[in-house]
Amino acid sequence: MTIDGLLGAAPAGPSNSELVQLLTPEGERTEHPEYPLDLSPEEVRAFYRDLVLVRRMDFEATALQRHGELGIWASLLGQEAAQIGSGRALAEGDMVFPSYREHGVAWCRGIDPMALLSLFRGVDYGGWDPARHNFHLYTIVVGGQTLHATGYAMGLQRDGTEAAVLVYFGDGATSQGDVNEAFVWASVFNAPVVFFCQNNQWAISEPQEKQSRIPLYQRARGFGFPGVRVDGNDVFACLAVTRKALQAAREGQGPTLIEAYTYRMGPHTTTDDPTRYRLESELEAWKLKDPIERVKAYLIRRQLADQSFLGEIDREADEFGARLRKSCVQMPEPPPMSIFDHVFVGEHPILAEERDGFEAYLASFADGGR
Ligand SMILES: Cc1ncc(C[n+]2csc(CCOP(=O)(O)OP(=O)(O)O)c2C)c(N)n1
Numbered sequence: 312m313t314i315d316g317l318l319g320a321a322p323a324g325p326s327n328s329e330l331v332q333l334l335t336p337e338g339e340r341t342e343h344p345e346y347p348l349d350l351s352p353e354e355v356r357a358f359y360r361d362l363v364l365v366r367r368m369d370f371e372a373t374a375l376q377r378h379g380e381l382g383i384w385a386s387l388l389g390q391e392a393a394q395i396g397s398g399r400a401l402a403e404g405d406m407v408f409p410s411y412r413e414h415g416v417a418w419c420r421g422i423d424p425m426a427l428l429s430l431f432r433g434v435d436y437g438g439w440d441p442a443r444h445n446f447h448l449y450t451i452v453v454g455g456q457t458l459h460a461t462g463y464a465m466g467l468q469r470d471g472t473e474a475a476v477l478v479y480f481g482d483g484a485t486s487q488g489d490v491n492e493a494f495v496w497a498s499v500f501n502a503p504v505v506f507f508c509q510n511n512q513w514a515i516s517e518p519q520e521k522q523s524r525i526p527l528y529q530r531a532r533g534f535g536f537p538g539v540r541v542d543g544n545d546v547f548a549c550l551a552v553t554r555k556a557l558q559a560a561r562e563g564q565g566p567t568l569i570e571a572y573t574y575r576m577g578p579h580t581t582t583d584d585p586t587r588y589r590l591e592s593e594l595e596a597w598k599l600k601d602p603i604e605r606v607k608a609y610l611i612r613r614q615l616a617d618q619s620f621l622g623e624i625d626r627e628a629d630e631f632g633a634r635l636r637k638s639c640v641q642m643p644e645p646p647p648m649s650i651f652d653h654v655f656v657g658e659h660p661i662l663a664e665e666r667d668g669f670e671a672y673l674a675s676f677a678d679g680g681r
């Protein structure tokens with residue numbers, strides 16, 4: 312018997328029965344007994360606007376990077392519904408721990424898109440106040456934020472605060488020790504944390520089949536808490552599933568793992584070339600499940616929006632894009648010495664020595680290193 316025969320075939324796409332879906336790729340509304348959802352036409356239109364604008368932000372950021380205006384960009388293309396649906400499920404007092412791709416969630420938390428661009432332009436370390444927005448700084452260390460989130464949730468629990476924590480990570484991150492440790496702690500302490508895994512099928516060039524032989528949401532059971540798989544390209548389902556899990560967490564029912572089944576339509580980051588490791592046909596198949604097109608189809612099908620509304624959103628996106636491009640190139644450069652600020656709370660002798668050395672180095676230039 313071959314090794315494949317012994318292990319069984321790798322899981323293919325999810326069967327419909329295990330995937331929570333409330334809006335089909337064709338834009339038809341479906342019901343799920345555990346996730347009733349009632350949205351007003353204004354709310355659906357607002358979702359459409361969110362989705363279009365964050366895609367535009369992403370598009371502009373990618374283009375800015377290609378023009379050399381950003382050092383790097385991690386695109387959310389294809390994951391808009393997972394992020395807007397879950398992001399809009401948050402209550403004001405909930406806390407978010409993102410990875411590095413959660414631009415749509417940042418949008419929902421009221422973070423100025425320029426603060427995201429400034430980080431990727433390298434002119435600051437993440438230009439927002441996590442406490443003001445209840446949105447932590449981006450974490451590049453894959454999976455590390457799940458431990459921060461769990462610790463924070465345990466703090467909320469001890470303070471008796473009725474709020475939940477929502478932490479984002481990817482399919483690849485589920486293989487990290489940190490994530491598994493976070494699952495253990497969250498489980499045994501019944502911490503009010505929702506683990507939101509965007510399974511975008513790829514961890515750079517590593518396919519999700521190399522992360523797990525079982526669907527990722529089923530992992531939760533072994534840790535002792537519920538797991539659910541949601542159509543990550545369905546903004547309604549992502550909203551309903553996340554809302555329920557956050558409420559359960561706030562009510563003291565402990566953690567939930569949500570696996571949002573989606574697809575990274577672009578490269579891992581602008582440094583990556585996915586044509587080297589995956590087939591174009593895969594992308595073409597996922598384009599048919601586009602998260603924005605299905606909301607648009609629903610709006611038109613139900614006559615909740617007309618061409619003038621759609622045109623208005625397109626115009627707003629054009630203006631938004633122009634504003635982003637203009638503001639990005641006008642961002643002030645930080646003074647070179649500011650790189651030493653905020654490293655430690657107090658003075659540190661090694662850092663002080665390095666700072667003095669760098670200062671002397673800059674002074675050795677005729678223009679003082681400016
Ligand atoms: C601890 C650690 N190991 C490796 C890396 C390099 N790295 C950056 S992103 C990434 C893949 C992550 O994939 P996934 O968790 O699926 O998230 P996605 O990028 O697909 O959103 C890797 C290996 C890192 N940043 N941190």
Ligand SMILES: [Mg+2]
Pocket residue numbers: 481482483509510511512513514515
């Ligand atoms: Mg991934």
